[in-house]
Amino acid sequence: MNCQTAIEMEFGARSDTGLVRENNEDSFRLAPELNLFVLSDGMGGQASGEVASRLAAETIVAHCREAKANPRLHLIGERIEGVSDAANRLASAVRLANRVVHQAAQRNTAQTGMGATAVAVWFADERMTIAHVGDSRAYRLRRGELEQLTQDHSFIAEQVRQGMMTAEEASQSKMQNVLLRALGIDPDVLVEVSEELLMEGDALLLCSDGLTHELSDAQIAAVLCDTDEAQEAAGRLVDLANRAGGADNITVIVLRHAAKLAGAVAKIGRWFKGS
Amino acid sequence: MSKLILKFENSVLNEVPVGSKEVSIGRSPDNGLVIDNPAVSHYHARVFNEEGRLMLEDFGSMNGTFVNGQRVKMVSLKAGDSVVIGKHSILISDSREVTNPFPTNGGAKPAPKINETVMLDTKERREFLQKVAAVGESAQVAPSRVKVATLVVRKGKTDQREYTLSNKLTVIGKSALATVKLKAWFAPKAAAQITRRDDNSYSIGAADKVPTVNGQPVIHPTKLSAGDVIAVAGIELEFIYRE
Numbered sequence: 001m002n003c004q005t006a007i008e009m010e011f012g013a014r015s016d017t018g019l020v021r022e023n024n025e026d027s028f029r030l031a032p033e034l035n036l037f038v039l040s041d042g043m044g045g046q047a048s049g050e051v052a053s054r055l056a057a058e059t060i061v062a063h064c065r066e067a068k069a070n071p072r073l074h075l076i077g078e079r080i081e082g083v084s085d086a087a088n089r090l091a092s093a094v095r096l097a098n099r100v101v102h103q104a105a106q107r108n109t110a111q112t113g114m115g116a117t118a119v120a121v122w123f124a125d126e127r128m129t130i131a132h133v134g135d136s137r138a139y140r141l142r143r144g145e146l147e148q149l150t151q152d153h154s155f156i157a158e159q160v161r162q163g164m165m166t167a168e169e170a171s172q173s174k175m176q177n178v179l180l181r182a183l184g185i186d187p188d189v190l191v192e193v194s195e196e197l198l199m200e201g202d203a204l205l206l207c208s209d210g211l212t213h214e215l216s217d218a219q220i221a222a223v224l225c226d227t228d229e230a231q232e233a234a235g236r237l238v239d240l241a242n243r244a245g246g247a248d249n250i251t252v253i254v255l256r257h258a259a260k261l262a263g264a265v266a267k268i269g270r271w272f273k274g275s
Numbered sequence: 276m277s278k279l280i281l282k283f284e285n286s287v288l289n290e291v292p293v294g295s296k297e298v299s300i301g302r303s304p305d306n307g308l309v310i311d312n313p314a315v316s317h318y319h320a321r322v323f324n325e326e327g328r329l330m331l332e333d334f335g336s337m338n339g340t341f342v343n344g345q346r347v348k349m350v351s352l353k354a355g356d357s358v359v360i361g362k363h364s365i366l367i368s369d370s371r372e373v374t375n376p377f378p379t380n381g382g383a384k385p386a387p388k389i390n391e392t393v394m395l396d397t398k399e400r401r402e403f404l405q406k407v408a409a410v411g412e413s414a415q416v417a418p419s420r421v422k423v424a425t426l427v428v429r430k431g432k433t434d435q436r437e438y439t440l441s442n443k444l445t446v447i448g449k450s451a452l453a454t455v456k457l458k459a460w461f462a463p464k465a466a467a468q469i470t471r472r473d474d475n476s477y478s479i480g481a482a483d484k485v486p487t488v489n490g491q492p493v494i495h496p497t498k499l500s501a502g503d504v505i506a507v508a509g510i511e512l513e514f515i516y517r518e
Contacts, residue, residue, distance in 0.1 A: 019294045020276045022324070043392045082442045082471070115394060126452055126465065127444070135392070143481070147496060151473075155395050155403070161474070162407055177392040180404070185394050195444035197452075197468045197482050209392070246294075248391075 008258040009035060009123060012231030014238045018210055019246030025049030026208045026251035029057040035123035036064050037253050041136050041208040043182065044114030048105075052116040055104060056097040056183050060120050063093035080193060087129040087193045090122050094131050094183070094191040101184030115182035119150060119206050121255070123198060131193045134182050137212060139220070140196070141203040146221040149196060153181035177209070203230075204255040207237075210248035214241040230254040277329050277354070279308055279322060280366040288363075297323035300360065301334075314338050314361030322352070329367065331358065422516040424477055426469075431510025432458035439517075440477065445469040447507060448482070459509055466508035469499070477514070484508050 011032060017024040025042035027050070040056040042049030067073045067089050076092040076099075097118060105114045117134025130138050135152040151157060155178040159165040165173075183189060203224050211220070219240065227233035234254045241250045279298060281289040291298050291308045298307035301319040310319070316336040323330055329352040333340040341359040342350055352358070354369035395403070424440040434456040438445070447455040450464040457466065463483035470478050479486060480496035486507035488497055499505075505512045 017295050019292050022295050041392065043394075083444075087443075113394075117392075126450060145495065147480075158403075158407065162410060178395050179392060180395055180400060182394055192473055193443070194470065194472075195442075196470070197444070197446060197465050199465065199482055 010230045010256045010258050011037065011253065012229065012234040013037075013251075013253040014231075014234040015251040016238045016242065016246075016249065018249050019242055021249055023047055023050060024249045025053055026210070026249040027053035027057040028206075028251055028253055029061045030253070031061045031065065034061075034064055034068060036061060036120065037122075037206060037255060038118065038120040039136055039206040039208060039251055039253055040116045040118045040183075041134065041210075041249070041251070042114065042116040044105075044111065046110060048108075048111040048114035049116070051104065051111060052101050052114040052184055055101050056116040056118050059097040059100045060090075060093040060118065063096050064089060064122065067092075077188075077191075083193055083195055084124075084127070084129065086122055086124050086127075087131070087195055090120060090129050090131040091191045091193050094118055094120065094133060095189065098133070098183040098189040098191075099187070102187055105184050113185075115179075115184040117179070117208070118183055121204060121206060126198050128196050128198045128204075129193060130196065131191050133189055133191055134179055135177075136206070136208045139205040139207070139217075141205070141221060141224045142199065142201070144221070144225060146217050146224070148217075149194065150192070153192070154179050176213075198257055200257055202257045205237075206253040206255075208249060208251040210246075210250035211237060211241050211252055213248060214244035214246065214250075224254070230256050276369075277324075277352075278368040280368055281308060281310065282364045282366060283362065293322055293324060293329060295324065297321050300365070308365070310360060310363050312361050312363060315363070319360055329353070336360075422518060424471070425515050425517045426455060426505075426512040427515060429504070429511040429513055431508075433510060434458065440469060440471065443471045445471075446482070447486075447510075447512075455510075455512070457508055457510065462508050467493075467505075470496070479505060 011030060013028055013030060015024060015026050015028055028039045030037055038057045038060045040053035042053030044052055075088055077095045080088055080091060101116060105111045117136040119132040119136040119138050121138055122129045130149055132150045135154045138149040140147050140149055155175055156170045156173050158180055160167055160170050181189060223236050224233055227236055234252045237252045238250050277293045279291045280287055299321045300306055300308045301317050302311060302315045303317040318334050319336045320333045320340045331352050332349045333347060338361055339346045343357055352367050354367055356367045358365040426438045428436050438455050446453040446465050447467045448465040449457050449462045465482040466484040467486040468480050468482050477499045478496045479493055479499055481493055484507050486493050486505055488503050488505055499514045501516050503514045
């Protein structure tokens with residue numbers, strides 16, 4: 001991956017157990033020197049979810065770090081056509097994370113069946129790559145509009161996409177949290193990657209479903225628009241989700257592409273509130 | 276999840292859930308459950324979860340804590356128990372659902388908690404994914420011929436007359452990243468972007484400019500259909516499929 005210019009990303013993150021769960025099975029890793037940010041939501045009984053999400057997040061970062069030092073590092077899985085080298089490297093990292101979690105689950109009876117979601121965003125110049133497996137999400141705020149950049153790999157979401165179910169039926173369903181894809185379950189996993197333009201003023205949000213089960217898109221957009229600093233926004237989102245119920249672990253990473261202008265002018269161009 | 280319901284005579288004053296963190300009870304405002312009454316000590320007692328049981332501990336308060344009429348130091352609580360501190364009472368409520376869609380099997384693994392994320396059972400997953408793949412195949416009109424998404428330039432200055440959308444991300448603009456390179460000197464680095472989704476559909480989204488599709492401005496990313504006309508930054512493109 002060729003990084004000619006240092007991209008100025010302001011970032012903030014917070015992970016909280018929430019008000020109901022016994023422990024926090026979400027993990028996140030920030031690698032700002034690589035412009036790489038990763039979030040994972042673990043599942044499995046008896047705190048094995050914590051192990052799964054930690055292994056997933058750490059493996060993804062380690063693989064990308066190694067690739068930066070050694071660009072000819074072997075790519076895991078088939079090369080994806082029509083996307084950049086960075087996208088292929090990130091997909092490779094997620095596939096490796098799948099293998100690591102899967103192996104750990106096989107070796108340890110206490111960890112049988114453990115798994116994790118993953119969502120990772122990697123920035124390079126004007127472009128960013130997003131890779132994900134599961135129902136943890138990436139959102140973008142541009143000109144005051146919040147857009148979900150990833151589609152959930154959940155049973156319900158797939159049925160809606162296929163026209164087997166309406167969105168309203170989906171919101172009523174008792175099977176909201178059933179996934180079709182996760183890391184660690186099978187020896188191989190299909191990673192979804194996408195590339196997006198990065199524009200000045202863009203804000204990105206990575207989050208586990210603990211956030212989106214409690215807050216609407218409008219509430220999330222309002223916090224991102226009204227809060228100056230990424231870390232403050234991350235804290236406010238978690239607090240708001242807890243106040244709304246906090247039924248699951250809540251993890252957020254907030255990223256903002258800072259304007260490169262110096263002095264007073266930089267203070268003006270904050271979040272676009274949408275014209 | 277258990278809840279502590281604070282009552283004074285017959286009025287409910289407050290409700291606090293007890294999760295992984297303990298709930299401290301007392302007159303001091305930094306408690307989890309504040310009881311503002313002179314008979315209550317500043318830090319009177321606490322309720323916490325220990326190995327699946329709800330426990331109450333009195334901190335050696337002046338006027339004591341009573342559970343079902345008995346003064347206690349440390350005791351386990353269950354739903355329906357009545358806890359009295361001074362003139363206030365705390366009801367223990369258990370808001371767990373009665374029906375469990377994941378019945379406990381006799382095996383080693385405990386049943387997943389309600390609403391916890393789980394994988395769809397392997398057999399059902401395979402069957403469902405096969406069904407989805409079959410639907411995808413039958414939707415193709417002529418499976419022997421591949422449709423290639425293409426942008427045909429109808430108006431404006433660009434470096435080519437036609438562009439095949441072979442990448443997941445197609446940028447329209449002046450930047451080095453752009454596939455559709457705009458020639459006009461005032462053109463933005465990235466006017467708009469077209470993204471290919473995993474289901475092979477294409478969506479157009481705004482970047483520096485807001486494009487229009489068939490005259491309608493693209494406020495949210497919009498899926499493209501064959502024949503759609505895109506206008507942005509002084510150029511016009513028709514989205515088609517070539518075989």
